[in-house]
Amino acid sequence: MLTHLSIQNFAVVKNISLSLAEGMSAITGETGAGKSIGIDALSLCIGGRADANMVRSGAAKAEIIAHFDINNRTKVQQWLVEHELDDEGECFIRRVISAEGRSKAFINGIPVSLQQLKQLGAFLISIHGQNAHQSLLKDSVQRQLLDNFAEHPELVTQTQSAYKVLNEAQSRFEYLQSQAQAREDRVQLLSYQVSELDEFGLGDTEFESLEIEHKRLSNSQALLEETQHSYARLYDDDEFNALSAIQQSVDSLQDLCDSDPALEPIVSLLNEAAIQVKEAATELRAYNEDLDVDPAEIAEVQARFDKVNELARKHQVMPEMLYSHHMTLAQELSDIHNASDELEDMQTRLDKLKADYNQAAQRLSESRQAHAIELAAAIETQIQRMNMPHATLSIDVAFSPEKRSALGSDDVTFLIATNPGQKADSLDKVVSGGELARIGLAMHVIASNNGAIPTLIFDEVDTGISGPTASIVGQLLRTMGKHAQVLCVTHLPQVAAQAHNQLFVTKQVTGNNTETQILNLSADDRISELARLLAGDKVTESALSNARSLLENVAQ
Template sequence: MLVHLSIRQFALVEHLELEFRRGMAVITGETGAGKSILLDALGLTLGDRVDAGMVRRGADKAEVCASFASNVQARRWLDAHDIPDEDDLILLRRVVSAEGRSRGYINGRAASANDLRELSQCLIEVHSQHAHQRLLQKDTPRQIIDAYGNLRKQADTVAEYWTSWNHLARKLRSLQETSAELLAQRQLLGYQVEELRQLAIGATELDDLETEHKRLANAESMLLSGQQALAASAGDEGRDAGAVRMVWKAIQQLDKIDDQHPRLDEARDLMQQAHILLEEAGSSLRGYLEQVDINPHRLQQVEERLGEIFSMARKHQIQPQRLFDHWQEQEAALAAMSLSDEDLDAMRQQEVELHDRFMEAATALSAARSEAAARLDRDVCGHFESMALGKARFFTELQTLDSQQASRHGIDQIQFMVQTNPGMPAGPLAKVASGGELSRISLAVQVVTAATSEVTCLIFDEVDVGIGGGTAERVGRLMRSLGERGQVMCVTHQPQVAAQAHQHFMVSKISGDEQTHTRICELNERQRTEEIARMLGGVDITHNTLVHAREMLALVKQG
């Protein structure tokens, strides 16, 4: 339900704040007063196209804010887009610059025009003479039939079955179309994997082999250098040339000096430490030299293994360090491609079963839709006499599609058809009905389906075109009954329709010396009587038209 509308610097409107209530609201005014401005401003918040001409002359921007009471469908949309629903109110705001650029907001969050359009479809339905109205949209007849027949749960089941079947069918079709190519790829991959399996490289084998090869290849030079280092530090057997001996002799000579000088003590301590370190170094060197292995046979084995690894890496065009990981990746790829004929047969059987399940559910849904459509057609046509459409015939056309043309919505192609006059061919609603007929047919459909619709705010623009008198009164009563279930807004020229409203707004144009203003205000009881009298009698309001207006309003109150 629309709760509040704020309009600033839009077209001829400088500033307006309007409050709306449940029930039926009408918008009236003299021809040329700008009754469409309110709906145009509201349309801006609903995602309609913008242009610079919407901005009031002299202003840098136009701004329109619409506050709606939330509903289940709208909250579901907000949750899906991570937008908070504050106090069960939804605020749609649109700002248009003088250059024609626009910015949209939903509850203070930036939003695109498409976001505004999507969310607004959960909040409000606009029934006008324009081609974009919901009744003419491709999916609307199906949505109306499913809602009217309480078939949404059944339709959801069909959609689930179709999704499962379509997913598997596409996967199977892709496999079958590329089976020859897949076979060649699988054979090549299998050959490559077998090579890698025979090589059977370990995860750390390359690093281990390179370390071992370095040690084996340099064993002789390492042994010689180690022996020479040991001789220099410890000396050869039977000789006193080693560093250990030399340091020990130096310590003995220092001990002979009879002096307590601190620097001498420091030198003696350092000599003793050096002697200890040299002895430990010699011990470590002996241990190292004992494990140095000069093994030409093992060196040859290591070099051959490294050659195999490097050769395989070149063949697969990768770095040797990646060979083990590459092997694991190729194994996984081969496993993913290893689809046997038995697997394909099982997939084909499953695809047939899913197809049959979908077709069974879709056929049942189609039959239920046909029954619901027949009831809808009868109920809608039942209102035509009161809307001056007595000779028109409204019906729903359901065309059954084969499984290849089916969709997640089932096997039905649904559209609303109308025959406006006997002897004339029937055709799609959008192509056959005039603007006024279309608005009244929309009203009839909405009255019939109101109990199942989640949208509680309806707007009808010029539904009274081409009617008058008793027909206009009956249309007004229908709209009033519809408004009592939620909220209806109507732009009307007919006093019989205006008299049925719970809330009445009048649009007037005020021309000043420099600029023209459009004013929209809610009428009190006296003002409303005068406005309906004007609509009845024209420019001059007479005693008779005032009496007639009071009588019309009194009859509405009496019910």
Template sequence: MLLQLNIQNFAIVRSLDIDWQSGMTTITGETGAGKSIAIDALGLCLGERATTNVVRPNCKKAELAATFDTEKNPAAQKWLKSHELNQEDSHANFECILRRVISSEGRSKAYINGSQVPLAQLKEIGQLLINIHGQHDHQLIVKSSQQCRLLDDYANHQTLLDEVKHYYKQWQGLNKELVLLQQNKQESEAKKQLIQYQVEELDEFGLQEGEFSTLEADFKRFSNAQELLDTTLSSIQLLSENPSVNIIDSLRQCSDNINTLARMDSQLNNVAILLSDALIQLNEASSDLTHYYQQLELDPESYSIIEERYSKALQLAKKHQVSPENLVSFHQELSQQLQAISHDESRIDIIIHELESTQNYYRDAANNLTRSRQAAGKKLSKLITKSMQELNMPHGQFAVDISEGNITDGMGTSKGTDVINFLVSINPGQALEAMNKVASGGELSRISLAMQVILAEKVVTPSLIFDEVDVGISGPTASMVGSKLQQLAKNTQVICVTHLPQVACKGHQQLFVSKLTDGEHTETKVTELSEQSRIKEIARLLAGDKISEHSLANAQELLAS
């Protein structure tokens, strides 16, 4: 429940501290005194958007703070704990302080239990702490979307709503993907044919990783085979087989000579070793060269095969504008592109099947939601009919009409397939019709209040604020409204801004809003009324500025009742 509201430099309030009690609190005051100013300040604490004119003139900033007790509010406790915003002090463990600071330039800061937070978090926690019903709420209930929300709030079937929304969003995502794939399919049909032809051509050629390097080496060897043979043979002859000029024999003779001299002079030992090593290497070179010559083949058939494959690789590389070394990787890339296009086509079939399944799941979920709404609608119709008759509409009838809306591709909306309409009849024999065609402003206000009271009993909120929801109501009806609000206050904290004495007298606590001015400055004050002061204020509401003994007696009687 709301414990305290502190307001500094807000609108025409300089400084204000209000302590709130459990039960029902009524707020009254003169016209223009700012009876709703505390509600406006509280709204900012709950995350409403602020403008620069909320700051009191000639002040740099406005500060607003609302303190709540969450001891009997496990949902708020859970939220605070999950966001690590709960109070660490054990004495204030159940306190939740929402604070808002607004500068004269319009900048705003939000705090929860002293920690700065995004404005959205004030809204989140605010919905768990308090519910504000404004004086114009009754104008909203003529809209089908608002009627649907009210019915869903009463039915309290959030799980069904979430399920319908889940399948609707899933269907939207699949449908969007399908449209995109179908567009891509049309655009890529020609591309697919080209890639398929290219892949088949490269598949048929079948060049392997690293094969081109081997082909290139083999082609060079075969194309220069005669030169290799001739030069190799002449080199062998020059080294060891030419009887007139034989390098190895000449080197052997030289080595033998130096070895003989080295035995005479040790300074030639190193030269002798070098010549001996050179002779060994030349013998090895001659042997290897002879072996190479003997193995070198000039097979025209092999050469023809290699030449053809090497030329084809060069031709394909030029055709696809890649280097021959990259032809294999290019082939792989084309294959992957073709596979992706083929995958998209198969994905289209999968999505179509998934869409059908999702539509079926959606329809089942939407039908379950419809049945829940129908059951809740019957109960709500009886309750509101009864409340209308209690609120001075003795022949009033109320009904919730649920019909199927426009269905496209087997789908409704994220809120189901239902169109909700609240129908009313005010006079005997009058057919049930849409609310905005039948009910006057005052009647709409009473019907709205009846709904709010019924919903408040169904949807548990620790604190409820009614900001002049009794506009257009008077006499016995006003007394019944006051009784209903007082009845509601048995289970939850109720704060009601009112101009009706019949409602004001039902409060367990009454606050009076006054406006003071010295000609230059204006200031609003809020005072908790004593029992005697309440009699005078109720009398003022009954009789206006001229309070008589009769009006005082009437006021005392109202309070006593």
């Protein structure tokens, strides 16, 4: 619960330090005094939007600090530990707003994001404004109220998980379906292309070998003639050949070596040259004899070489890339066939996931239907106490298998009849604003019993209520104070009298300076304030007597 609130330079507040107690605390004051300022400050502490206009005129910054007692608040303690914000069981929130509109947030002195502030705030405080009951008209809010009352989060989670998996599978299935025709058209083209390339059967490195063979055979006649001529020039020409010329030089110079030994190295080189020429001639003759110019082979190689180039041009790739292109097309064709198989498998999986979702949604619906009877009876009891004695309320839970959402397949509708003989219908068609406020308050009373949120704040939720009904509303708020800390801004003495504690908001104007203060009222001060609420600015002895009577009746 909220134990202490400190506000500095916020709106018309200069400095307020306020300790808060358990039970119900009523907040009263004159119109325009700023009774809602504390609520606005707390709203910032749980992630509300900050604005430069919130900073008191002339101040550099506004600061709000809220301290909470989190003993026995397991969820809060776990959250703080998970986010490494735990400080030996302490929990205080600090929000600072600069005059320029910049905002900073701290939990236990550690800077945090606005999202973290909202997450923690949801465990600590629930604020209900003057028109909050209008949200009861929304189907989504009615469903959420029922789920909160039923306390079946595991069923909601199971349904959400089943829906998420189903939705993802459905999206994949629809994508595969949308691509089915495009895949079919692509399959026809790929099947033809891959079949043609399969039939040709080009090997992985065949083109490189084919290119070399094509060059050789294309120039086979020139190779044959030139090797024959070279062989003759080196060895076989009768008029002149290189080997004979070298041999003659060796013979001539050999005789002169006795005259000059310096010629011996030269003769040795010429002998080696003669050997090399003879070996080269022998190799040329063997190459020439093996060179088989087969017109049929030339035609075959030429045809295959031309076909490679033709297919390469057709597929707009380089000839040396034709094989890898063939493999790419074959893989794409295989992938498309796999996608078709996936579509068939996905249909089977989708049917199972739909069945899983329907089962989870059915369990959730059954729980809602069972708890709807209990919740309707509880609300009916409370609103009948608030000057709606003939009101009857029921909650319709309509399960529609064809309707799927993360929150189930139910349409939840609150149906009410406020007068005897009146046909029950939805809230928006039957109840007035005041009646809707009472129904909303009844829901808060019921919800407070589970103690999920320690501090409940109501900002003039009793608007439109007066007389005996106001006394009942006050009693209900007091009852809520047994299970949670209740702070209620009110202008009704019947409501304020029911509070365990009372705070008074006062505004002082000095020249151009306005300052708001919040005071804890003593027992005598409460009598005076209740008398003011009863009689207005002119407090009479009769009003004071009535005020005492209100408090005494509560005490009894």
